[in-house]
Amino acid sequence: xxxxxxxxxxxxxxxxxxxxxxxxxxxxxxxxxxxxxxxxxxxxxxxxxxxxxxxxxxxxxxxxxxxxxxxxxxxxxxxxxxxxxxxxxxxxxxxxxxxxxxxxxxxxxxxxxxxxxxxxxxxxxxxxxxxxxxxxxxxxxxxxxxxxxxxxxxxxxxxxxxxxxxxxxxxxxxxxxxxxxxxxxxxxxxxxxxxxxxxxxxxxxxxxxxxxxxxxxxxxxxxxxxxxxxxxxxxxxxxxxxxxxxxxxxxxxxxxxxxxxxxxxxxxxxxxxxxxxxxxxxxxxxxxxxxxxxxxxxxxxxxxxxxxxxxxxxxxxxxxxxxxxxxxxxxxxxxxxxxxxxxxxxxxxxxxxxxxxxxxxxxxxxxxxxxxxxx
Amino acid sequence: xxxxxxxxxxxxxxxxxxxxxxxxxxxxxxxxxxxxxxxxxxxxxxxxxxxxxxxxxxxxxxxxxxxxxxxxxxxxxxxxxxxxxxxxxxxxxxxxxxxxxxxxxxxxxxxxxxxxxxxxxxxxxxxxxxxxxxxxxxxxxxxxxxxxxxxxxxxxxxxxxxxxxxxxxxxxxxxxxxxx
Numbered sequence: 397x398x399x400x401x402x403x404x405x406x407x408x409x410x411x412x413x414x415x416x417x418x419x420x421x422x423x424x425x426x427x428x429x430x431x432x433x434x435x436x437x438x439x440x441x442x443x444x445x446x447x448x449x450x451x452x453x454x455x456x457x458x459x460x461x462x463x464x465x466x467x468x469x470x471x472x473x474x475x476x477x478x479x480x481x482x483x484x485x486x487x488x489x490x491x492x493x494x495x496x497x498x499x500x501x502x503x504x505x506x507x508x509x510x511x512x513x514x515x516x517x518x519x520x521x522x523x524x525x526x527x528x529x530x531x532x533x534x535x536x537x538x539x540x541x542x543x544x545x546x547x548x549x550x551x552x553x554x555x556x557x558x559x560x561x562x563x564x565x566x567x568x569x570x571x572x573x574x575x576x577x578x579x580x581x582x583x584x585x586x587x588x589x590x591x592x593x594x595x596x597x598x599x600x601x602x603x604x605x606x607x608x609x610x611x612x613x614x615x616x617x618x619x620x621x622x623x624x625x626x627x628x629x630x631x632x633x634x635x636x637x638x639x640x641x642x643x644x645x646x647x648x649x650x651x652x653x654x655x656x657x658x659x660x661x662x663x664x665x666x667x668x669x670x671x672x673x674x675x676x677x678x679x680x681x682x683x684x685x686x687x688x689x690x691x692x693x694x695x696x697x698x699x700x701x702x703x704x705x706x707x708x709x710x711x712x713x714x715x716x717x718x719x720x721x722x723x724x725x726x727x728x729x730x731x732x733x734x735x736x737x738x739x740x741x742x743x744x745x746x747x748x749x750x751x752x753x754x755x756x757x758x759x760x761x762x763x764x765x766x767x768x769x770x771x
Numbered sequence: 772x773x774x775x776x777x778x779x780x781x782x783x784x785x786x787x788x789x790x791x792x793x794x795x796x797x798x799x800x801x802x803x804x805x806x807x808x809x810x811x812x813x814x815x816x817x818x819x820x821x822x823x824x825x826x827x828x829x830x831x832x833x834x835x836x837x838x839x840x841x842x843x844x845x846x847x848x849x850x851x852x853x854x855x856x857x858x859x860x861x862x863x864x865x866x867x868x869x870x871x872x873x874x875x876x877x878x879x880x881x882x883x884x885x886x887x888x889x890x891x892x893x894x895x896x897x898x899x900x901x902x903x904x905x906x907x908x909x910x911x912x913x914x915x916x917x918x919x920x921x922x923x924x925x926x927x928x929x930x931x932x933x934x935x936x937x938x939x940x941x942x943x944x945x946x947x948x949x950x951x
Contacts, residue, residue: 447889455912465929497940
């Protein structure tokens, strides 16, 4: 009996060893002539794709392009495996490079084409839209040569975009933008900073209608934005966490009140230079806190950490008065005026100098109760 | 872990405080006797022993994808890290580790590096694999295609047309970068 068991065990073990061998044979794609001596991969060109990609993932993007031209094996592996690429370092021939690379790197999920000097043209964006259907994150900032043709192409080719940066793309129109949002409905993070022509109320209405998952929107310096547009956003995008309206000079309290009432997750709001904003807007934000957080004080305290405004820029909102802003500051403990954190920004509001976060008081107490550690 | 402590204390009572060893056989038939904690850094070995309770100390585990030369390199690295761990179980002495790794890799040719990457991958030692692939990445960063082909002994198998296209891409990408 004992002998039998041992024999069985040995057979199991042999099976295991055989499995180890099999693993070896499958590895590297070379077969044949393999027994105990195993497979020895002799050439770098044969190294398994996952290993090549592991190496390539640690080099800069320029080197990735170089590596894809070493041999066909490397090219195929990189073309199949590359998901992130940035060509922002390209100073002269970004357009040509995109035209050449996009049809090869079809698995891209993230593509960064930020430019200092505008290079990209519509045909490059069309090439991307035609090839890279998995694209989720695209940065086209400062491409002001691009026209609505690019937006139409992206609408059809890249429906999975969740993050799009077209800040500084000043040639886009609001019709093009509205069209894009009716196809790219998964957008979560959208940067339209400086897209003056595109970011109109009608485009924002389209965003509010189509992009209900939107969490972050930058409308900085889009001076055509008005209350109608912001209210559409507030009603259509309940998940908004961050909204930058800096320099949207037309908006009034109505915009802020709508956001306060409809966007309970709002944590960051930029109102720099929105000079129509008055205390009413501040009180609506303060009240939203109370309204959105009923229940015991203890449970509220726990939630303070995650919910509520953490960042507010009211610089140059010169109509605001200290009591309204102090009430807001007291309601949202994550808003700080102290230099270290500075999440409530009020520069240029000379009549708000008396507003302070709780830190000043606390710092004073701490200093008097703890002896200096150095002595 | 607890069982190994128990066995070591029982063996210490029988005066010979011998460390448990594991036998590993490389592709060219050489058998390495490796201290257990070092061998257990090889995930393939660890899971083999975890999955097969019947294996004994006499079991020789074959590693058909690892050459003797690669095994020497791998064990040198794993033993050094085991030593670091033993001396400072809380946090590795980072500077020493870096110094060791720098010296360790300086002595490796590209051929050796490649063999060790393949071996580390097969043996599933993620720490070593991260380290070695990082070394390979540094060796090709910002180099020309020709340099990399020569460096790794890879032959150009593109058609002249493909090659011409790649050359253009490559020129656009490397505008203003010095060649080695």
